[in-house]
Amino acid sequence: MKKIILVFIAALFVGCTSTGVQVTFEDKKSNAIKQAYVEYMNQNFEGDIWSQDLQFYGNVTDPIGYDEAKSLIGLHHELYDDISMSWGDGEEVNEIAFVQTINYPEYGYVSQAWFIWKGTGKFSGETVEIPCHIGYLWGEDGKVINEWQHSDQSHLKAELELSIAAAE
Template identity: 35%
Template sequence: MKQLIYVLAAGLFAVSCSNPNATLVTFDDENTVAIRAHIQNYLENDVASMTERWSEDLVVKGSTLDGAVDLAVAQSAISLHHVLFSDISITAPDSDEDFYAETTTYKDSGETWTKIWFSWNGTGNFTGNTVSNMNMIGFRWADGKIAEEHHFSDGAAFAAEVAAFEASQSAAE
């Protein structure tokens, strides 16, 4: 009888572990690898390569944005980052290690998201301030392209750099 109970328990355990409706998290899949390349393109200010991964209908939302922005604004924002800041790097929080990335496929909704957590580091070209901000970005995939991004960070340093840039432009006139 004891053996029968063990066999039934083991069988139930095996069946419960093979749930086809479970959420799947991966760390080295094609989407995670693509986002690592996407971030490298960002660091190199290679907007053309980034654009190859974005859907034409890209929507970007964030904690420092009022509403959402589209592909054209996202492209311009990347270039603006490199006007405002130099020595841009992306590392794991409080470390010089590589940033954390994972891709999650949600079985209930069918959506696939790649999420990254990192410290964004740079030096302001107009304020001279050294900046290190904790960030999280979620990238939603559709038809092999990034269809949606959600950015979460403190935008104070970026706003200060924009203000210093605008002041320098006014002074030059």
């Protein structure tokens, strides 16, 4: 009788094992994204989480590659002062970003991040707060192979135009 009970309990635990989509929050990939944001804030763009074959989609359907994406991200610090990123109400929750990683059995790992990006334009003097959502698809080698950024880029474009006009 004891053996039957043990077999039943073992079958129950095996039957409860999750085999579908799994969502995690403080895993290695989510924490790597948060650390990359810390490096971004420190103007260090030499992150080792991105593949050299990265396909970067910044509100567009035609991607750019690793080097061009790296230059574009670096442009933020050329155009803005006092850059910060935050998620939460600032009292109970105060994080650089909310990041989760999802394991899709058919597709692999996808990390997603949400945050408010804030900066003061060096040319306009305007301080802006922009809600952002970024998705990251991880390759089999543990590096990000696709990145999708979703945010309002109108202020960035206007600030870039002001910087070009100031250089003329």
